[in-house]
Amino acid sequence: MPLSVSSSKPKVGVRNTRQRTAVVDLLSELDNFASAKEIHRELEERDARVGLTTVYRTLQSLAEIDAVDVLHMASGESLYRACHTDDHHHHLVCTECGRTEEIDGGPVEKWAKDVAKSHGFRLTGHDAEIFGVCQDCAAHQARAEAQAKNRGAAAK
Ligand SMILES: [Zn+2]
Ligand SMILES: [Zn+2]
Numbered sequence: 001m002p003l004s005v006s007s008s009k010p011k012v013g014v015r016n017t018r019q020r021t022a023v024v025d026l027l028s029e030l031d032n033f034a035s036a037k038e039i040h041r042e043l044e045e046r047d048a049r050v051g052l053t054t055v056y057r058t059l060q061s062l063a064e065i066d067a068v069d070v071l072h073m074a075s076g077e078s079l080y081r082a083c084h085t086d087d088h089h090h091h092l093v094c095t096e097c098g099r100t101e102e103i104d105g106g107p108v109e110k111w112a113k114d115v116a117k118s119h120g121f122r123l124t125g126h127d128a129e130i131f132g133v134c135q136d137c138a139a140h141q142a143r144a145e146a147q148a149k150n151r152g153a154a155a156k
């Protein structure tokens, strides 16, 4: 098998253990950001015996080589996703269902450069994600609210 060494991204397979492969395979199938715990649970359901600690470590090492994208949540939890594009991008994430759109940074890119420069910093990276509720979830919430209101009115 020919080895490609010209890839711009480091390949995942340096220490390609069975567990690591299981995590990588699962990530490539998931569309949404998932926590280490969710990934671990999903692997268990598939009978891939990978310990939670290994899942954490694998995800961290994948993030270090930029093989996965990471979202740092306010709760302190990190969520992981294998994105479709290798190009620099940002995320628009539904906080209800986790649906994720890959988006362009737009004015953020220039802003980050300008801010770093004006403070005499050499820019090494930036992080900006957008969170919201997607159309489907918003419609679902509206229905649930209407039902709750109806129930409340009926109970009184
Ligand atoms: Zn991404
Ligand atoms: Zn949603």
Ligand SMILES: [Zn+2]
Residues within 6 Å of the ligand: 088, 089, 090, 105, 108, 109, 126
């Ligand atoms: Zn950006």
